[in-house]
Amino acid sequence: MGILRTLLTLPIAAPIGGIGWVANQVAQAVDQQWHDPRRVEAALLALERRLEAGEITEEQFEAAEAEQLAELAAIRAARG
Template identity: 45%
Template structure:
């Protein structure tokens, strides 16, 4: 893009900068959400809640399925694409 284009788009610089920051935050959030170590810790907590009687078997199974899906995605390396999807 030439100098004239840059000058014309200058008023939009804060918006472009904000969009970049938002993409970076989303990438980091996805990385943490699918981090295998974090998911394993959540699985351990879930099992403790079941053993303590805080949740029933049905709720345990539902949450466990969600966590195992996240773990699979994290181990596959499909997190952090920044577009809200996984590879």
């Protein structure tokens, strides 16, 4: 009965399994990019450029920088 059930449910189970696999791959890619220290380092550089261009105040820069540095420390700690 097991092989018959597998054959009968294959038209439904195969696409669902494929969708699950694709969703898992997307989730892994997002997680990898989100936990990439280069993303935070680029954000810090952009923040510094905004400060130098006069788009943000020193206080805004310091607050945002502290958040970015905390995130960078968390990423590095998680990586080992």
